[in-house]
Amino acid sequence: MRYAETGFNLEIDLSRGSIDRVETDPKDTELYLGGLGTNAKIMWDRVPPEVEPFSPDNLLIFGAGLLCGTPATGCNRTIVTTISPQTELMAFSMMGGFWAPELKYAGYDKVILRGKSPDLVYLWIHNDKVELRDASHLKGKGAVETAELITKELNEPNAEVAAIGLAGESRVFFASIEQGRSSASRGGVGAVMGDKGLKAIVVRGTKDINVARPEEYNELCNEVMEYIQFRNENPIPGVMPILAGIGSPQEMKVHDEKWHTENFMWGNSRVRKRDFWNEEIAKDWKETMESMQRRLISCYNCPMTCGATIQPPGKPTYMMKCFSKLTYTMAAFSDLEFGLGIAQSATEYGVDAFSAPQVMAFALELLENGILTDKDFPGMPEDSEGRFEWLLDTIVRREGIGDILADGTYWAAKKIGKGADEYAHNNIKKTEQLPLKLSMLNPIYFLMYATGEKMNITQIEGQFPQAPFATREEREEFVKDWFQVPDEKFKQIFLDWEFRGENSMPHYPTVQMCCDIVDWQEKMHYIDDALGMCAGLSSFPLKPPYHIHNYPKFISAGAGIDMDEEKLTQAAKRYRTLVRANNTRRGMRRKDEKPPENHWKKRFPELEEELLSTYYDFKGWNEDGIPTKESLHELGLDYVAEEFIKRGILKDDEDAPAQ
Amino acid sequence: MGVKKTKIIKSIKVDADKCMGCRACEVACSAFHATPKYSSNNPARSRIRVIRHPLEDIYVPVYAGEYTPSECMGRNTYKIEGKEYDECAFCRASCPSRDLFKEPDSGLPLKCDMCESVPELDEPLCVKWCMVDALIYEEREVEVDEDEEDVKMEEMEAGIESLVDKYGLQKVADILARKSQKS
Structure with a gap:
């Protein structure tokens, strides 16, 4: 018997219309857990680097996390993996909502799609009955609208729908897949779904998911729930409200946006409005939010209510996710009413709420600076709000300039030429980042940004505080109940961390300490992505309910895999390395691991090089960021080393880790 | 009482x-x-x-x-x-x-x-x-x-009457006899 997982994947060939239920190897679960881990293994085995994002041979994998469908609070993530049209690397965008548990209850851990359907179709999974159905009547429909129409036509109000909107159908490079109150937004996974001619995957499941040691697992779940209650009642003192609690940043509940609006950049990530926030705006925005918000809502089996249903005047209700609250508002130099309104259209079209506003602001900057002209924007209104609405429509339809912009700022700048790349200034690995420009280099963030492969916003943050606390007393207070640390040394690093003097940034935490901190933070993100856990209850906030000490117990009692901290650390390292191996094979190198030039005003080139080299070495990668033969061997990934040598990526005798 | x-x-x-x-x-x-x-x-x-x-x-x-x-x-x-x-x-x-x-x-x-x-x-x-x-x-x-917990006799009578109307007195009596033997 398989525990926590079902032991079966669905293999769908959209070109041939074939559907197979395939049993998986339990050994792979032990080595790579599930979700992202096993997704990465499948990509390595089946998608060689010659495969283009829009090739029928590209796979699109919807992987439910290993513990999804069990009572572990907040464990509801689907990891969508494919080759991204935007980065041409392996994307592993994650979505919450209700879809992953439903897939498990239907009897499957993953849906693996290949080929291309000649006509637009949707996939209907109802336990053992799986079929491809005509979706021509859904062509051009919004993602939310599609979900409504399908559940009605199937008469299945409890079915869960993951769908693309017009942006996905038009293969917009930053198109999302929308589901419930969540979406897989980064890396253009929606574009690949559209390219495959797949409008939606609809799931309804009524089967059991078993756990290996029921009493023990139940006890673990109770402990987590009690700790969530404790954390909700005891926010962390001394940090801003958005960092004090757990869950996704509580953007639907928190009305005070002073910090975001004055520290994040407006427009095309350039303009900082230092004295923007005042009483009048605070009152105005609060009224806007309260008049449009119908209810705070949660994902499956989670009490955190990080999302909300929003009803803008004259528009249908939609479900909003945290920071999309501000991305459109700030990119357009507008107000909250505009932001909440355009986000409705953007959700129906299905676009990433970080990339889309920046792409539009980028276009307007090119117009202002004469690189594009009025002729490129025929019929565009004069006002900023109208322009954003117009641009969004042209992009998702790929009309005129929209066709170029739909490829994201990196590729659009290349096509436009005339120095446009100067304006595509906020990218890492060809992907639009947080519109954040800071003064002093933060060495921890530098490494998180540079070496991150998810290109996801939450994944650059972690369980170590973002900045030192002012007084030693506050720091001592903080470490008192900081049991989530993997090692006591992290407490000492934090205790000694100061704003000024010897123990301040950028030279403290030291390079070695930064490696330890980043490795810990990254490890937790990778474990979440394999188990299907929401980062908001684990890798993202300070002092979360899930951590390196209770995760092994969850896996042991839940999946029946004998696990301890060391074995889990090794497993996470294994599939983390496999993600890098996929990308290495596709050409990713040290030169690609660069935060935007202007991300910090005060840069330290030598220190940054040292950070990168030391971290690579720490991870078992060579000077160019390529996993070495030796480290691959330690992880049982000899098959990767063999292929690296065969392809000339590593040479048989040149694999010693960099010093 | x-x-x-x-x-x-x-x-x-x-x-x-x-x-x-x-x-x-x-x-x-x-x-x-x-x-x-x-x-x-x-x-x-x-x-x-x-x-x-x-x-x-x-x-x-x-x-x-x-x-x-x-x-x-x-x-x-x-x-x-x-x-x-x-x-x-x-x-x-x-x-x-x-x-x-x-x-x-x-x-x-x-x-x-x-x-x-x-x-x-x-x-x-x-x-x-x-x-x-x-x-x-x-x-x-x-x-x-x-005694409020007790059965309301009139209500039970009405119920039995409807059974008698539908199936005839004999059948209902037979079932009652059989039930009382069992208990």
Whole structure:
């Protein structure tokens, strides 16, 4: 018997219309857990680097996390993996909502799609009955609208729908897949779904998911729930409200946006409005939010209510996710009413709420600076709000300039030429980042940004505080109940961390300490992505309910895999390395691991090089960021080393880790 | 005559305004009622279901009640504060018109048992897992006259009369005779 997982994947060939239920190897679960881990293994085995994002041979994998469908609070993530049209690397965008548990209850851990359907179709999974159905009547429909129409036509109000909107159908490079109150937004996974001619995957499941040691697992779940209650009642003192609690940043509940609006950049990530926030705006925005918000809502089996249903005047209700609250508002130099309104259209079209506003602001900057002209924007209104609405429509339809912009700022700048790349200034690995420009280099963030492969916003943050606390007393207070640390040394690093003097940034935490901190933070993100856990209850906030000490117990009692901290650390390292191996094979190198030039005003080139080299070495990668033969061997990934040598990526005798 | 005794009435107060549709109640219920306890999870087996239409702002947790072999002749809709509810949204029946409150394998009806078990729980598990307090457990003691608890003879007579009308006195008498022999 398989525990926590079902032991079966669905293999769908959209070109041939074939559907197979395939049993998986339990050994792979032990080595790579599930979700992202096993997704990465499948990509390595089946998608060689010659495969283009829009090739029928590209796979699109919807992987439910290993513990999804069990009572572990907040464990509801689907990891969508494919080759991204935007980065041409392996994307592993994650979505919450209700879809992953439903897939498990239907009897499957993953849906693996290949080929291309000649006509637009949707996939209907109802336990053992799986079929491809005509979706021509859904062509051009919004993602939310599609979900409504399908559940009605199937008469299945409890079915869960993951769908693309017009942006996905038009293969917009930053198109999302929308589901419930969540979406897989980064890396253009929606574009690949559209390219495959797949409008939606609809799931309804009524089967059991078993756990290996029921009493023990139940006890673990109770402990987590009690700790969530404790954390909700005891926010962390001394940090801003958005960092004090757990869950996704509580953007639907928190009305005070002073910090975001004055520290994040407006427009095309350039303009900082230092004295923007005042009483009048605070009152105005609060009224806007309260008049449009119908209810705070949660994902499956989670009490955190990080999302909300929003009803803008004259528009249908939609479900909003945290920071999309501000991305459109700030990119357009507008107000909250505009932001909440355009986000409705953007959700129906299905676009990433970080990339889309920046792409539009980028276009307007090119117009202002004469690189594009009025002729490129025929019929565009004069006002900023109208322009954003117009641009969004042209992009998702790929009309005129929209066709170029739909490829994201990196590729659009290349096509436009005339120095446009100067304006595509906020990218890492060809992907639009947080519109954040800071003064002093933060060495921890530098490494998180540079070496991150998810290109996801939450994944650059972690369980170590973002900045030192002012007084030693506050720091001592903080470490008192900081049991989530993997090692006591992290407490000492934090205790000694100061704003000024010897123990301040950028030279403290030291390079070695930064490696330890980043490795810990990254490890937790990778474990979440394999188990299907929401980062908001684990890798993202300070002092979360899930951590390196209770995760092994969850896996042991839940999946029946004998696990301890060391074995889990090794497993996470294994599939983390496999993600890098996929990308290495596709050409990713040290030169690609660069935060935007202007991300910090005060840069330290030598220190940054040292950070990168030391971290690579720490991870078992060579000077160019390529996993070495030796480290691959330690992880049982000899098959990767063999292929690296065969392809000339590593040479048989040149694999010693960099010093 | 006139002897008083107390009875505990268990109830769950549902505050639909607080529900945010996470379905933790369904998860807890299905785990608790698994055999062995907590060994499996499947909301389709849950004795509480959240009738959920986020876009219409409809969230109604409903508990499994009695089994009924036939569905209603007509189904009404209710409009409350501008929201239109199907009558089924408030109905606890395990009924042929929907797939709620039936074992998915056998189709046998399910019914909420307030998690009565040995050892006893402080409150039903769905209530414990509802961290937004949409479900509140209440116990109240009521005093009842012992004889009030007794069967109302007229009502029983009316029932038997209808059986006699339908099947004839002889058949009813035969069944009563057979029943009394058994007991």
